[in-house]
Amino acid sequence: MRLRIRPTETAFYDLFTQLAQHLVEGADLLAKMLDESVDRDDVAAQLREVEHNADETTHAIINRVNQTFVTPFDREDIYKLASSLDDVMDFIEEAGDLVVLYELDALPGRMASMVEVIQRGCELTAEAMPRLRTMTDLSEYWIEINRLENQGDRDYRRILAKLFSGEYKALEVLKLKDVVDSLESAVDALESVANTVEQIAVKES
Amino acid sequence: MRLRIRPTETAFYDLFTQLAQHLVEGADLLAKMLDESVDRDDVAAQLREVEHNADETTHAIINRVNQTFVTPFDREDIYKLASSLDDVMDFIEEAGDLVVLYELDALPGRMASMVEVIQRGCELTAEAMPRLRTMTDLSEYWIEINRLENQGDRDYRRILAKLFSGEYKALEVLKLKDVVDSLESAVDALESVANTVEQIAVKES
Amino acid sequence: MRLRIRPTETAFYDLFTQLAQHLVEGADLLAKMLDESVDRDDVAAQLREVEHNADETTHAIINRVNQTFVTPFDREDIYKLASSLDDVMDFIEEAGDLVVLYELDALPGRMASMVEVIQRGCELTAEAMPRLRTMTDLSEYWIEINRLENQGDRDYRRILAKLFSGEYKALEVLKLKDVVDSLESAVDALESVANTVEQIAVKES
Numbered sequence: 001m002r003l004r005i006r007p008t009e010t011a012f013y014d015l016f017t018q019l020a021q022h023l024v025e026g027a028d029l030l031a032k033m034l035d036e037s038v039d040r041d042d043v044a045a046q047l048r049e050v051e052h053n054a055d056e057t058t059h060a061i062i063n064r065v066n067q068t069f070v071t072p073f074d075r076e077d078i079y080k081l082a083s084s085l086d087d088v089m090d091f092i093e094e095a096g097d098l099v100v101l102y103e104l105d106a107l108p109g110r111m112a113s114m115v116e117v118i119q120r121g122c123e124l125t126a127e128a129m130p131r132l133r134t135m136t137d138l139s140e141y142w143i144e145i146n147r148l149e150n151q152g153d154r155d156y157r158r159i160l161a162k163l164f165s166g167e168y169k170a171l172e173v174l175k176l177k178d179v180v181d182s183l184e185s186a187v188d189a190l191e192s193v194a195n196t197v198e199q200i201a202v203k204e205s
Numbered sequence: 206m207r208l209r210i211r212p213t214e215t216a217f218y219d220l221f222t223q224l225a226q227h228l229v230e231g232a233d234l235l236a237k238m239l240d241e242s243v244d245r246d247d248v249a250a251q252l253r254e255v256e257h258n259a260d261e262t263t264h265a266i267i268n269r270v271n272q273t274f275v276t277p278f279d280r281e282d283i284y285k286l287a288s289s290l291d292d293v294m295d296f297i298e299e300a301g302d303l304v305v306l307y308e309l310d311a312l313p314g315r316m317a318s319m320v321e322v323i324q325r326g327c328e329l330t331a332e333a334m335p336r337l338r339t340m341t342d343l344s345e346y347w348i349e350i351n352r353l354e355n356q357g358d359r360d361y362r363r364i365l366a367k368l369f370s371g372e373y374k375a376l377e378v379l380k381l382k383d384v385v386d387s388l389e390s391a392v393d394a395l396e397s398v399a400n401t402v403e404q405i406a407v408k409e410s
Numbered sequence: 411m412r413l414r415i416r417p418t419e420t421a422f423y424d425l426f427t428q429l430a431q432h433l434v435e436g437a438d439l440l441a442k443m444l445d446e447s448v449d450r451d452d453v454a455a456q457l458r459e460v461e462h463n464a465d466e467t468t469h470a471i472i473n474r475v476n477q478t479f480v481t482p483f484d485r486e487d488i489y490k491l492a493s494s495l496d497d498v499m500d501f502i503e504e505a506g507d508l509v510v511l512y513e514l515d516a517l518p519g520r521m522a523s524m525v526e527v528i529q530r531g532c533e534l535t536a537e538a539m540p541r542l543r544t545m546t547d548l549s550e551y552w553i554e555i556n557r558l559e560n561q562g563d564r565d566y567r568r569i570l571a572k573l574f575s576g577e578y579k580a581l582e583v584l585k586l587k588d589v590v591d592s593l594e595s596a597v598d599a600l601e602s603v604a605n606t607v608e609q610i611a612v613k614e615s
Contacts, residue, residue, distance in 0.1 A: 062609060062612075063612055066609060066612040066613045067612065067613075067615075076486070097567075101567055101570060101571060102570075102574060169580075170580035171574060171576075171580050171583060174574075174580065174583060174584070174587070175574060
C-alpha cells in the first residue's frame with residue numbers, strides 16, 4: 001500500500017539530468033577518439049574525468065535516496081535508473097580506454113556508425129530525464145531508443161562479420177572485438193535505461 | 206508487514222507458462238540448427254520470431270505487475286522471474302544467431318549435448334511454471350535443473366579443452382568459444398530461474 | 411514507512427562473516443595455484459570445496475531472510491550483499507579452474523599482484539562483516555577497497571598490454587585473457603560488496 005505523496009523533491013530530476021549530460025560529454029569524447037589525428041591520450045584523460053564526474057553524480061543520487069523519506073518514484077526504480085545510466089558511462093569509458101590501451105590505428109568504418117548511435121542515444125536520454133517530472137512525451141523517447149538499438153545491433157553484427165572475414169589477424173580481431181563488445185554493451189545499457197523509464201511511466205499512469 | 210491477499214489472479218501463471226513455452230520452442234530451433242543440412246537462415250529467422258514473442262510476453266508480465274494492485278507473490282520476484290526467463294531466451298537466440306553469422310560448419314559434438322541440456326531445462330521449466338500456483342512439486346524441478354547445470358558445466362569444460370587442444374586455429378576458437386559461451390550462459394540462466402522459483406517457494410512456505 | 415526493530419538477530423552477521431571467511435580461504439588457494447610446483451589438481455579440488463561451502467552459506471542467508479519477519483537491515487540489501495559476496499567466490503573459483511583447465515604454465519608476474527589484491531580485499535571484507543552490527547569503522551573499509559580496486563585495475567591494464575605486445579601467441583592470449591578477466595571480475599565484485607555495505611551504512615546513519 002504505497003503512499004503517493006509528491007513533495008517539491010526536484011533534486012532527483014536535476015541529478016538524473018546532470019548524469020545523462022555526463023553521458024553526452026562522454027559519447028562526444030569517444031567520437032573524437034575515432035579520429036586518428038587527435039592526441040588520444042589527452043582525450044582518454046578527459047574521458048576518465050567525465051566518468052569520474054558521472055560516478056560522483058550517481059553517488060549523490062544513491063546517498064540522497066537513502067536519506068530521503070519520500071522519493072518522487074519507487075526507491076528501487078531510482079537505484080535502477082541511476083545504476084543503468086552509470087553502466088552506459090562505464091562502457092563508453094571502457095571502449096575509449098581500450099582504443100588507447102591496444103594502440104589501435106585503423107578502426108572498421110562501421111565503428112563510427114555505432115558511436116553515432118551511442119551519441120544520439122545519450123542525447124535523447126539527456127532530453128528525456130527532465131520530462132520524468134511531468135511524465136510527458138516519454139514514449140517517443142523509448143521508441144526511438146529501441147530503433148537505435150536495432151540499428152546498433154545491425155552495425156555490431158556487420159563489424160563481427162568483417163572481423164572474421166580473414167582480413168584481420170587473430171590478435172587484431174581479439175583487440176577490435178573487445179572494443180566493439182564495449183560499444184554494443186553501451187547500446188544495450190542505453191536500452192536498459194529506456195526500459196526502466198518505461199516501467200516508471202507505466203506505474204505512474 | 207506484507208499483506209497476503211490471494212485474488213483469482215491467474216493471469217500471471219498463464220503468462221509465465223507461455224513465456225517458458227517460448228523457451229522450449231527456441232531451444233528446439235537451436236537444436237535444429239546444429240544439423241548442417243537445414244536451411245540455417247530460415248531456422249534463424251524462426252528463432253528471431255520466437256525471441257520476439259518471448260519479449261512481448263515478458264513485456265506483458267511487467268506491465269501487468271506495474272498496473273496490478275495485488276500480485277500473487279512479491280512484485281520484485283515477478284520481475285526477477287520474468288527477466289531471468291527472458292535472459293534464457295536471449296542467450297538461446299544469441300547462440301543460434303552466432304552460428305549463422307560466423308558461418309560455422311562442423312561444430313564439436315559435445316555442443317549438441319549442451320543444447321540437449323538446454324532443451325531439457327526449458328521443458329522442465331515450462332512444466333514447473335503452472336505449479337507455481339499451488340507451489341507443489343517444485344523442489345523436484347530445481348533439483349533436476351541443478352543436476353542439468355552440472356552436466357552442462359562438464360560439457361562446457363570439455364569443449365573448452367578441445368577448442369584449445371591445438372586442433373583449431375585461433376580465429377576458429379574465437380568463433381566457437383563465442384557460441385559455447387552463449388550456451389553456457391543459457392544454462393546458467395536456467396539455473397537462475399530455478400533459484401528464483403526456490404526463493405518464491407521458501408517465502409510462501 | 412519502515413519499522414526499525416532491532417531484535418537479537420545476530421545470525422545474519424555471523425553468516426556474512428562466515429561467507430567472507432570462505433572468500434579468504436578461496437583467495438589463499440588461488441594464490442597457491444600460481445606456484446607451478448604445487449599439485450594444481452589438488453588445489454583446484456580444495457577450491458571447489460570452498461566454493462561449495464560458500465554456496466551453502468549463501469543459501470542459508472537467503473533462506474533465513476525469506477523466513478524471518480524482522481531483519482537487521484533491508485531485505486533487498488541482505489540479498490544484494492549475500493549475492494555479491496557469492497559472486498567474488500565464483501570468480502575466484504573460475505580463475506583457479508581455468509588455470510588448471512588451460513594447463514597454463516608460466517603466468518605473467520603481474521597476475522600474482524592481482525591475486526594479492528584479491529587476497530587483501532577478501533581479508534578486509536571478512537574483517538568488516540562483524541562491524542556491520544555496530545556500523546563502526548566501515549568507511550575505512552570501503553575506502554581501502556576502492557584503493558585496492560584502482561591498483562587491481564592498473565595491474566589488469568598492464569597485463570593486457572603485455573598479452574598483446576606480440577610476446578604471446580593468439581591462443582595463449584585467449585587463455586590468459588580468460589584468467590585475467592576472471593581476476594578483474596573478482597576485484598570488481600569486491601568493490602560491489604563494499605558499495606553495498608556503504609549503502610547499508612548510509613541508510614542506517
